[in-house]
Amino acid sequence: MEDKCAQFMCKFTSFVMFLNMFSSIFLLVIISVDRCIAVIFPVWAQNQRTIKKASVIVFLAWVFSVSLSVPSLIFRDIQHHLDRTRCHNNYNCHDSHNSVSISRFIFGFLMPFLIIIVCYSIIFFKLRSNQMAKSSKPFKIMTALIGTFFLCWLPYHTFMLAELNHGFPIKIIAFGLKIGTLIASANSFLNPILYVFMGNDFRRKFKNSILSKIENAIGEEGCTTNRYLSRSSSMDARTSTHI
Structure with a gap:
C-alpha cells in the first residue's frame, strides 16, 4: 500500500510540475502571437478576436501541455x-528516453x-517604423521576456540532452x-512579474494605494490621539472641579 502511494505521488508530482511549466510556455507563446497580430492587423484583430476563440486556443494549449x-x-x-525510496525515470528502452527528451526540447523550448x-x-520593428512607442520601455520589456525565457529554460534542456550522452x-x-528544473520552474512566476509589475498603471496604482493606506493609518492614529487627549483633559477638568 505504501509503495503504491509513493509511486502515485512520484508520478503525480512530476506530471503536475511539467504541466505547470509547459502550460506557462504555451500561454506565453499565445500572448506573444496575439500581441503580434494586434500590432500587424489591428482592424482585423479588433473584429475577429473573441472570447470564444481565445477559450478554444487556451484549451488546446492545455491539451498540448498535458500530452x-x-x-x-x-x-x-x-x-x-x-x-530509502527514490523517484526516478524508468525508461523501457533508450529510444523512449530519446523520444521524450527530444520532443520536450523541440516543442517545449x-x-x-x-x-x-x-x-x-x-512588434519591435513595427512600433519603431511607425514611431508608435513614445518610450523605450516596451522594447525593454520585450527583451526581458525573451531573455528570461531563454535563461530559465536553457540549463534544463542542456542537461536533459546531455543525459542522452552516456559520456x-x-x-x-x-x-x-535539479538546478535546471528549479530555474525553469521560476519562469512561471517571473512572467507575471514582467507583464504586470513593469506596467506604469500598475506601479502608479500600487504606489497610490500604499500612500493612501499610510495616510489613513496616520489619520486614524491622529484621531485616536486627539480623542485620548480630549478625554484626558475632560477628566482632569472634572477632577479639579471635584476637589
Missing part, C-alpha cells in the same frame, strides 16, 4: 535503495523560443537537472 506531461505518468517509478523571438521582433558523469547530470 507533453503524460510521459511522467508512464516512465516515472520508485526505487528502493538502502532503506526550441519552437516556442523561435515563435516568441519572431513575434517580438515584428557525461551521472552525478553531474543529476545535479544539473
Whole structure:
C-alpha cells in the first residue's frame, strides 16, 4: 500500500510540475502571437478576436501541455535503495528516453523560443517604423521576456540532452537537472512579474494605494490621539472641579 502511494505521488508530482511549466510556455507563446497580430492587423484583430476563440486556443494549449506531461505518468517509478525510496525515470528502452527528451526540447523550448523571438521582433520593428512607442520601455520589456525565457529554460534542456550522452558523469547530470528544473520552474512566476509589475498603471496604482493606506493609518492614529487627549483633559477638568 505504501509503495503504491509513493509511486502515485512520484508520478503525480512530476506530471503536475511539467504541466505547470509547459502550460506557462504555451500561454506565453499565445500572448506573444496575439500581441503580434494586434500590432500587424489591428482592424482585423479588433473584429475577429473573441472570447470564444481565445477559450478554444487556451484549451488546446492545455491539451498540448498535458500530452507533453503524460510521459511522467508512464516512465516515472520508485526505487528502493538502502532503506530509502527514490523517484526516478524508468525508461523501457533508450529510444523512449530519446523520444521524450527530444520532443520536450523541440516543442517545449526550441519552437516556442523561435515563435516568441519572431513575434517580438515584428512588434519591435513595427512600433519603431511607425514611431508608435513614445518610450523605450516596451522594447525593454520585450527583451526581458525573451531573455528570461531563454535563461530559465536553457540549463534544463542542456542537461536533459546531455543525459542522452552516456559520456557525461551521472552525478553531474543529476545535479544539473535539479538546478535546471528549479530555474525553469521560476519562469512561471517571473512572467507575471514582467507583464504586470513593469506596467506604469500598475506601479502608479500600487504606489497610490500604499500612500493612501499610510495616510489613513496616520489619520486614524491622529484621531485616536486627539480623542485620548480630549478625554484626558475632560477628566482632569472634572477632577479639579471635584476637589
